[in-house]
Amino acid sequence: MKERGMKSEFGTDIAEALKVLRSGGVILYPTDTVWGLGCDATNAQAVRRIYEIKQRAENRSLIILVNSVPMLERYVDNPPEVALQMAELSEKPMTIVYDRGRSLAEGVASGDGSVGVRVCGDPFCDALITGLRKPLVSTSANISGSGAPAIFDEISEEVKAAVDYVCLWRQDDRSRSEPSSVIKVSGNGIVKILRG
Numbered sequence: 001m002k003e004r005g006m007k008s009e010f011g012t013d014i015a016e017a018l019k020v021l022r023s024g025g026v027i028l029y030p031t032d033t034v035w036g037l038g039c040d041a042t043n044a045q046a047v048r049r050i051y052e053i054k055q056r057a058e059n060r061s062l063i064i065l066v067n068s069v070p071m072l073e074r075y076v077d078n079p080p081e082v083a084l085q086m087a088e089l090s091e092k093p094m095t096i097v098y099d100r101g102r103s104l105a106e107g108v109a110s111g112d113g114s115v116g117v118r119v120c121g122d123p124f125c126d127a128l129i130t131g132l133r134k135p136l137v138s139t140s141a142n143i144s145g146s147g148a149p150a151i152f153d154e155i156s157e158e159v160k161a162a163v164d165y166v167c168l169w170r171q172d173d174r175s176r177s178e179p180s181s182v183i184k185v186s187g188n189g190i191v192k193i194l195r196g
Contacts, residue, residue: 010124013169018131025164026050028155031065031138032093032122033177034148035155037163038065041075041135044105050137051107053162056144061110063095063180064135065120072117075135077102083185087119093180094118097194099187108137118180124169140179150176 017027024046026039037053039046041064051058066072069084077100087096101108101115109115118138120126129136140148141155149155152171160166182195 010127010169013167014124014127014131017128017165017167020165021046021128021132021136026053026162027165027167028141028160028163029124029128029167030122030152030170030173031125032118032120033180034150035141035152036138037141037159038128039137040132041104041108041137044107047105047107047137050139053159054139054142054144058107059111061114061116062108063116063118063138064101064104064108065118065125065129065138066135067120067126067129069119071129071135072119075101075103076115076117078187080185080187080189082189082191086183086185086191087117090119093120093177095180095182097182097184104135114184116182124167148179150178 017029020027021040024043026037026046026049029036029038037050039050069088072087073079076098079098083096083098095116095118097114097116100113104115141159142148151174184192184194
């Protein structure tokens with residue numbers, strides 16, 4: 001089984017994080033970009049907790065991570081072909097905003113129904129998503145208005161204390177990544193860059 005094989009590389013980190021995610025909890029984890037807060041994107045109670053931890057207004061949307069285009073297609077209504085190609089071919093982390101999400105918890109999509117999705121190839125995130133079998137919320141691990149933490153040491157004690165599990169993977173990693181680019185692709189195929 002794939003989950004068993006992952007334990008050697010990541011220790012017990014994946015198993016512990018999955019226990020928390022499956023029970024509706026919130027984790028602090030390294031994403032393919034910055035450190036993030038994560039939860040099951042289909043669990044409304046867990047999504048509400050993320051907003052509480054971030055002290056963020058609920059009218060803002062959250063990004064979700066999936067680990068394949070087929071998974072993306074299960075949670076996005078009629079994704080334009082050009083967006084699917086961009087998601088598959090992008091060599092850098094790219095979040096694409098689609099017109100309509102589906103089967104996601106309230107609070108994940110924005111007020112107009114659009115949803116930001118990133119197909120994530122990072123091995124740790126892939127292991128989490130594979131084990132959960134659902135998309136993972138990914139939002140920077142900070143109080144709303146403060147900077148996104150590129151390394152573990154930049155995360156506030158307040159955020160660390162508020163989550164149910166703090167992942168051990170990459171806590172000592174000092175390499176810095178930027179937040180992903182964000183692109184909106186409308187159903188008519190029009191592409192708009194929201195964050196380069």
